[in-house]
Amino acid sequence: MALYVIIVRLLVVAAVASVLPVPGRAAAGAGAGLAIGFYNETCPRAEELVLEEMRDIVHEDKTLGPALLRLLFHDCFVRGCDGSIMLKSKSKKGERDAMPMSASLRGFDEVERIKAKLEDACPLTVSCADIIIMAARDAVYLTNGPRFPVETGRRDGKVSLCEDAVNDLAPPNANIVDLKTYFSVKNLSWKDLVVLSGSHTIGRAQCVAFAADRLYNNSGKGVQDPTLDKAYAPGLRELCEPGKKKDETKVEMDPGSPDGFDLSYYKNVYGNRGLFVSDQALLDDKWTQHYVARMAAAESTEEYFQDYAAAMINMGRMEVITGDNGEIRKFCSAYVD
Ligand code: HEM
Known part of the structure; x- marks a missing residue:
């Protein structure tokens, strides 16, 4: 690995560590009860085992890295990072x-696969919620993004309601x-919004998520969203042309770099080539626009990687269940009804 990359990674770890609680000590306020290295004594190899399994998962199917990162977003925004996205x-x-x-x-089966490995090593110790955030963190690392510490100590929630997801997740045309507001x-x-939206540097989307809004402007007459780069639109339209199964085409x-975290x-967004309305919308606010412009022109990923690690910590503290509340499930995808 190039010396430069090693130095950047060390800087990211140091910067994030400086805003985090001391290992083992509960944080105050949001995220109280979480700590870096929460499993150091109860399951010392937990983080290593997750990374090991993630390496195999991504090696077998590289599209699963982005999928697991997205799973974290959907878990955290709906009733907090409590593993409830897994419940059936x-x-x-x-x-x-x-x-x-x-x-x-x-990515549901892959979380279960990691969970099975951790159940072998340390039964009923590591929560599904923590597995989801560790897997997402490792997905970023395995696509050449930063490696950063995440807090652990979450417990699993027992409630999973469809209407919460409908209410709490921003649609791609937001x-x-x-x-x-979301x-x-x-x-x-x-800042968390503009930094975490940068997760769309990896992954793939179905045409159905953006074609109507971006390519046909909801008119169905081929009128494209005027904020979409005119040179970029024809290729997208060809991929998503009506008649093809829009929900299957990705x-x-x-x-060019759907598996490179950069x-x-x-x-893209600065050049009007953001895929979703929600990506392009980052140019419609003074602060988010300024950030997009700066990152578009940045010569190094250093600042972004630090910001990303900090934003992931913030998202990871969302409405967590800790202490004696919730549960540690044996099977993450248990049925709630
Ligand atoms: C800001 C609001 C957001 C909106 C409206 C949004 C919307 C979407 C949509 C519609 C897709 C395509 C899904 C598909 O067609 O399969 C997608 C993919 C993705 N999103 Fe977001 N997202 C947002 C924020 C986030 C955040 C905060 C993260 C992570 C921290 C994230 C990570 C991802 C990833 C990695 C993918 C690719 C998934 C794959 O390749 O399977 N998104 N997002």
């Missing part, structure tokens, strides 16, 4: 049944005012 409902009323936002979620009601700032969200998301 026979009556199809759980978070993972929410349409259309959760329809294309993947405007900037709505996006900032984040602020969860105690996340405009498009790289960051064309700054090209910001270059």
Whole structure:
């Protein structure tokens, strides 16, 4: 590994560590009860085992890295980072049944696979909620993003409701005012919004998530969203042309590097090549626009990687269950009804 990359990674770890609680000590306020290295004594190899399994998972199917990162977003924004996205409902009323936002979620079997490994090593010790955040963190690292510490100590929630997902997850055609509201009601700032949206530097989206809004401007007459780069639109339209199964065709969200965690998301958005309305909307606010412009022009990923690690910590503290509350489930995808 190049010396430069090693130095950047060390800087990221140092910067994040400086804003985090001392290992083993509970944080005050949001995220109280979480700590870095929460499992150091009860399951010392927990983090190592998650990374090991994630390496195999991503090696077998590289599209699962981005999928697992997205799973964290859907877990945390709905009833907090409590693993409730994993719960199954026979009556199809759980978070993972929410349409259309959760329809294309993947990675459930992989979380279960990691959980099985941890159950072998340390039965009923590591929560599904913590596995989801560790797996997402490792997905970022395994796509050449930063490696940073995450707090652990979450316990699993027992409630999973479809309507919570419908209410709490921003749709891909959300405007900037709505996006900032979706984040602020969860105690996340405009900076968390613009930094975490950069997760779209990896992964793929189904045409159905953006074609109507971006390519046909909801008119169905081929009129494209005027904020979409005119040179970028024809290729997208070809991929998503009506008649093809729009919900099955997938498009790289960051064309050319869908598995490389880098700054090209910001270059795309700045050049009007953000895929979703919600990506492009980051140019409609003074602060988020300024950040996009700076990251689009940045020569190094250093600042972004530090910001990303800090924003992930913030998201990871969302409405967590700790202490004696909740449970540690043996099977993450247990049925709630
Ligand atoms: C700001 C509001 C956000 C909106 C409206 C949004 C919306 C979406 C949509 C519609 C997709 C495509 C799903 C599909 O068609 O399969 C997607 C993919 C993705 N999102 Fe977001 N997202 C947001 C924030 C986030 C955040 C905060 C993260 C992570 C921390 C994230 C990570 C991802 C990843 C990695 C993918 C690719 C998934 C894959 O390749 O399977 N998103 N997002």
